[in-house]
Amino acid sequence: MKQLVILGAGTAGTMVANRLRRTLADDWRITLVDQSETHYYQPGFLFIPFGIYSQRDVVKPERDFVPPGVEFVVSPIELIEPERRRVRLSKDGRSLDYDFLVIATGTHIRPDQTPGLAEHEWRRSIFDFYTLEGAVALAKHLRIWKGGRLVVNVVDNPIKCPVAPLEFLMLADWFFRERGMRDRVELIYATPLSGAFTKPIAAKHLSNLLQEKEIQVVPDFMVERVDPDAKKLISYDEQEVAYDLLVSVPLNMGAEVIARSGLGDSLNYVAVDKHTFVSPKYPEIFALGDAAALPTSKAGSVAHFAVECFAENFVHYVEGLEMPHKFDGHANCFIESGFGKALLIDFNYDVEPLPGHYPLPGIGPLTLLKESEANHWGKLMFRWVYWHVLLKGRPLPLPALMSMAGKWQHN
Amino acid sequence: MIRSIAGQTVHVNEEGFLTASEEWTREIAEEIAREEGIAELTPAHWKVIEWCRAHAVNGRSPTLRQITEGTGISTKEMFALFPKGPAKKVARIAGLGKPEGCV
Numbered sequence: 401m402k403q404l405v406i407l408g409a410g411t412a413g414t415m416v417a418n419r420l421r422r423t424l425a426d427d428w429r430i431t432l433v434d435q436s437e438t439h440y441y442q443p444g445f446l447f448i449p450f451g452i453y454s455q456r457d458v459v460k461p462e463r464d465f466v467p468p469g470v471e472f473v474v475s476p477i478e479l480i481e482p483e484r485r486r487v488r489l490s491k492d493g494r495s496l497d498y499d500f501l502v503i504a505t506g507t508h509i510r511p512d513q514t515p516g517l518a519e520h521e522w523r524r525s526i527f528d529f530y531t532l533e534g535a536v537a538l539a540k541h542l543r544i545w546k547g548g549r550l551v552v553n554v555v556d557n558p559i560k561c562p563v564a565p566l567e568f569l570m571l572a573d574w575f576f577r578e579r580g581m582r583d584r585v586e587l588i589y590a591t592p593l594s595g596a597f598t599k600p601i602a603a604k605h606l607s608n609l610l611q612e613k614e615i616q617v618v619p620d621f622m623v624e625r626v627d628p629d630a631k632k633l634i635s636y637d638e639q640e641v642a643y644d645l646l647v648s649v650p651l652n653m654g655a656e657v658i659a660r661s662g663l664g665d666s667l668n669y670v671a672v673d674k675h676t677f678v679s680p681k682y683p684e685i686f687a688l689g690d691a692a693a694l695p696t697s698k699a700g701s702v703a704h705f706a707v708e709c710f711a712e713n714f715v716h717y718v719e720g721l722e723m724p725h726k727f728d729g730h731a732n733c734f735i736e737s738g739f740g741k742a743l744l745i746d747f748n749y750d751v752e753p754l755p756g757h758y759p760l761p762g763i764g765p766l767t768l769l770k771e772s773e774a775n776h777w778g779k780l781m782f783r784w785v786y787w788h789v790l791l792k793g794r795p796l797p798l799p800a801l802m803s804m805a806g807k808w809q810h811n
Numbered sequence: 812m813i814r815s816i817a818g819q820t821v822h823v824n825e826e827g828f829l830t831a832s833e834e835w836t837r838e839i840a841e842e843i844a845r846e847e848g849i850a851e852l853t854p855a856h857w858k859v860i861e862w863c864r865a866h867a868v869n870g871r872s873p874t875l876r877q878i879t880e881g882t883g884i885s886t887k888e889m890f891a892l893f894p895k896g897p898a899k900k901v902a903r904i905a906g907l908g909k910p911e912g913c914v
């Protein structure tokens with residue numbers, strides 16, 4: 401019997417389990433471990449504060465997605481012992497031996513890393529929407545909020561879904577206009593980046609859009625601490641941004657177990673080859689999804705494209721054959737912009753997001769870097785696709801490697 | 812793109828970062844620093860610049876977090892030395908690509 405252990409049953413881990421159970425022979429045991437029995441559709445968290453989705457829409461039991469022939473173990477992971485090829489679990493002192501290990505423990509917000517953030521004003525005047533509890537608490541607060549300065553702050557990059565803060569602001573603009581109180585709300589985006597987004601062409605398109613929606617950007621703002629009583633953010637170079645309502649995207653860090661096991665960098669991400677996801681130190685360890693230290697966005701779409709490459713490679717790799725695919729960092733993100741519209745961006749390690757069209761077989765082209773209603777429906781439809789197609793590792797009509805078809809490039 | 816800095820012809824990208832780090836010289840660093848509003852590069856600046864050049868991976872400069880952990884210089888000092896976006900600023904001055912943290 402050969403043993404494959406998958407750590408983390410989120411987007412990446414669940415897809416890997418489904419894909420590999422179909423392609424690996426019966427002499428492979430597959431074990432999937434997660435501390436939680438619940439699977440969260442995290443992209444849906446964005447819509448909760450505005451009452452578009454509720455808690456019901458974004459949770460399902462993980463067991464619904466675990467295929468027959470995969471053992472699902474619910475327990476916190478205590479320690480990975482790469483030299484012994486063993487994983488220790490917290491529950492019942494159980495340990496799992498492996499021949500191959502896939503680390504897919506994701507990334508999580510760490511409000512504790514910024515002084516003043518997660519103290520007495522947490523979930524009173526300071527909120528997050530990167531957790532279900534945070535998004536639900538914020539929804540309650542927004543229903544009764546009278547207006548004032550709403551500041552969205554990203555503590556540091558990388559964060560998962562780097563466009564989510566912008567989407568939040570654009571949805572907030574829509575939300576307050578619908579309620580007839582936009583004139584009583586200031587919307588401010590304080591970001592450590594020098595513009596609205598990381599890649600220059602997309603940053604320009606997005607900052608025009610923010611300007612149209614009267615969302616003010618405070619660039620190069622690296623927060624050092626929050627003063628929860630004076631209600632202000634203070635940066636490392638002593639700039640201050642005052643708020644009435646702070647929506648923070650706290651520092652994102654990989655799981656603590658990665659650090660404990662000596663496998664992480666300073667943010668607990670696992671170093672792996674960016675084309676094959678193999679650890680340079682341990683050839684039987686792979687890291688996929690947000691847990692991996694890769695120079696592309698931490699997003700569900702990236703996890704999906706990565707898993708497609710990985711799953712086909714893995715069956716060759718375990719036979720000692722060369723891996724046929726090289727991952728290119730493909731990311732594909734809908735950006736919800738309010739009023740029933742959205743943008744779409746598509747990029748990889750080498751090509752930044754460009755305007756043009758995205759050919760979607762069977763559905764038709766979606767517009768890139770430009771608002772459209774079709775993109776908005778694409779984003780909402782994605783929840784259905786996630787639960788019914790993606791997690792179960794069924795094929796989607798999207799190419800895993802990026803295509804330049806339909807993109808406009810100026811030279 | 813090609814431009815001339817400190818009397819040398821070098822390759823840069825559209826954001827003004829050198830694309831061939833071997834074309835970098837100390838004089839180039841001083842001139843880019845002035846463009847970035849840093850009148851004079853002190854030994855403290857050089858310590859950071861040299862550390863970044865030694866720890867660049869594929870021509871890309873380390874992230875702010877990697878610099879502060881690697882050199883022991885605090886984030887606060889980094890902002891005093893290289894105001895606004897320190898990691899990006901050091902990268903440009905050191906003739907390296909933008910850090911990979913920005914994706």
Ligand SMILES: Cc1cc2nc3c(=O)[nH]c(=O)nc-3n(C[C@H](O)[C@H](O)[C@H](O)COP(=O)(O)OP(=O)(O)OC[C@H]3O[C@@H](n4cnc5c(N)ncnc54)[C@H](O)[C@@H]3O)c2cc1C
Pocket residue numbers: 407408409410411412413433434435436441442443444445446475476477478504505506507529530531560561564655656657688689690691698699700701702703732733734
């Ligand atoms: C608000 C928001 C909006 C988003 N919007 C989008 C979007 O529009 N498009 C998009 O593509 N992506 C989006 N994302 C990002 C997307 O959800 C993630 O990138 C994706 O879920 C990553 O998958 P993963 O498997 O790497 O990690 P996760 O899905 O986070 O799974 C990690 C799993 O590991 C488990 N785990 C961690 N540590 C331990 C431990 N010690 N013991 C046991 N179990 C452990 C966790 O319980 C979790 O189940 C969004 C995210 C957020 C928060």
